[in-house]
Amino acid sequence: MAAKTARTGKSSRAGSRPSDSLTAEQLTDMYTKMNHIRAFEEKVAYFFSRGMIHGTTHLYIGEEATAVGALAPLSDKDLITSTHRGHGHTISKGIDLNRMMAELLGRSNGYCKGKGGSMHIADLSRGNLGANGIVGGGIPIAVGAALTLKMRKQDQVVVSFFGDGALNEGSFHESVNLASVWDLPVVFVCEDNQYGMSMSRHKSINLDDLADRAKAYGIPGKTIDGQNVFEVYDAMVEAIDQAKKTGPVLLVSETYRYMGHSKSDANRYRTKEEINEWKKRDPIAILRAEILRRGTADEKTLDGIEAQTREDIEAAVRFAEEAGEPDVNDIINDVYA
Amino acid sequence: MSSAKQKDGAATGVREITYAEAIREAMSEEMRKSDDVFLMGEDVGVYGGAFGVSVGMVDEFGEDRVRDTPISEAVIVGAATGAAVTGMRPIAEIQFSDFITIGMDQLVNQAAKIRYMFGGAANVPMVIRAPAGSGTGAAAQHSSSMEAWYTHVPGLKVVTPSSPYDAKGLLKSAIADPNPVVFLEQKLLYRVKGPVPEEEYTIPLSSSEVKREGDAVTVVTWGRMVNRCLEVADELSREGIEMEVVDPRTLMPLDEGPIVASAKKTGRVLIVHEAVQTGGYGGEIAARIADSEAFYYLDAPIKRLGALDVPVPYNPVLEANVVPTHEKITAAVRELVQ
Incomplete structure (x- = not known):
């Protein structure tokens, strides 16, 4: 199947977009985070290919603009729930890369002390309520977190990420409905990366525009170009404002994962041509071109950032490798508080 | 207590x-x-x-x-x-x-x-x-x-x-x-x-309680079956059979101390629950007792009495007979103490 061309933004009103006012520092931060995600995952992919990490992993490469664009407008106090493909959200929300890499390597100094791995990294101190191994599993939790915010009258928002596959889970339906009837401050961000494992979303959902799902819950819904970090950012600024004022919003970010679903994926369900077509609109390249166009940083600076992000990942690997394996006696701890 | x-x-x-x-x-x-x-x-x-x-x-x-x-x-x-x-x-x-x-x-x-x-x-x-x-x-x-x-x-x-x-x-x-x-x-x-x-009180979780003391047989039971077992105990007491009834109250994490102590004391154990017997928590309690020092005090095999392994039926007579009845509990205790 040919790649469905990602939609272009409808929200753009020339000269009035929030992303027009992004500072040089903010742009640099976005560029750094997108490169951190990619460098982190390229290292993880390498480790897997060498058998140096066990289990499985779900890589986010190609989708970086969604996590970075969606979370750039958030404050540290805002909350997120993430997915099995969660490295991008985790890095975007702000994380200690060292402890994150250590967790993937199963080390005692990892975020979960080696008990969670790739799919269960959380950092409650930074509002990250966790990645999640169950498709749609984090959405009800996001609604509960938003209930806390509403009951405590806290001026914050919850962003709940999930994929196109989760749109067919009951937890999605129940959660969006409850958030809607209770006017909870949640932005539901569907990352439509075109496939639920091998299942094309065109075969699993009989809608051209997935944001139409929002109509069923009486909330605003919008589909955006997930390869363009500026469009994601602009849509999120608006969605966060709406979520705080009137209740939940559904954003559908059209994007694409370059890698397989997980490490066992032989890509039998899609063509090289399709993958290459999407790579022409690489999110990091789009951001880089715009930074250069605006002149907030030059080629040399951006190259330096890329090199630094790769070095940061190498440092994270060293941090992880310096730590020991978890103590076997720790297996039984942390079940109950 | x-x-x-x-x-x-x-x-x-x-x-x-x-x-x-x-x-x-x-x-x-x-x-x-x-x-x-x-x-x-x-x-x-x-x-x-x-x-x-x-x-x-x-x-x-x-x-x-x-x-x-x-x-x-x-x-x-x-x-x-x-x-x-x-x-x-x-x-x-x-x-x-x-x-x-x-x-x-x-x-x-x-x-x-x-x-x-x-x-x-x-x-x-x-x-x-x-x-x-x-x-x-x-x-x-x-x-x-x-x-x-x-x-x-x-x-x-x-x-x-x-x-x-x-x-x-x-x-x-x-x-x-x-x-x-x-x-x-x-x-x-x-x-x-x-x-x-009237005044405020709490009961800690994981605190099994002996609801009735006795020396003939230990009956471990919870939920709705506790009162039923206590009724049976009152009846059998008139015959000189004193049942000890232990209610775990919290199943997980289980406070097994009072259960094991009671099993050591009576040497005979019946576990009664309303849930279906196969795969029921009674099996876990039986295993805990068998794994404990109480094993050496047992005078009879540990017995379980749960519901029949069927979904709960509608008809009132069928429904009443799917769970451990007064009669079944009485019979099970009599059999154990013989």
């Missing part, structure tokens, strides 16, 4: 209230103490809950803290989880315990595992309250006793109170507990009255 407390309390104000009222008091007292505690569930507001447990609470606490939800068990459990992780202490009522299955992913894969998966970095202080058990003519999908399912999930605590006194004291501890607690109420006990002190 609750009986001692009840006797002590008699001088300082004990009234007879129902099991449902005791639960309502526990929730209301905790909600008065902390704004973090709130109740949500289907029809818990003006309707007062399907069994009337929360009648009147919305008048005191308002719709914000006594929240009617849509019929959406997955998000009821999941939203409770999310609220708990972010600092609230939700009590979620699931209208019939059978319906917890609809929220099972959120309970089993989320609430129960979050703390462990995150390496201890999260607390999940929530209570799922749900009426369990048969006897109301509601047939197979509204009558199950599935406590064994939850005991098989590390991270969950499972509480099965058998009296108004226990229900109130244990629920207050469950609400205060930093872990997810499945609090299984007995729908046939809701209107049963018992002595409950």
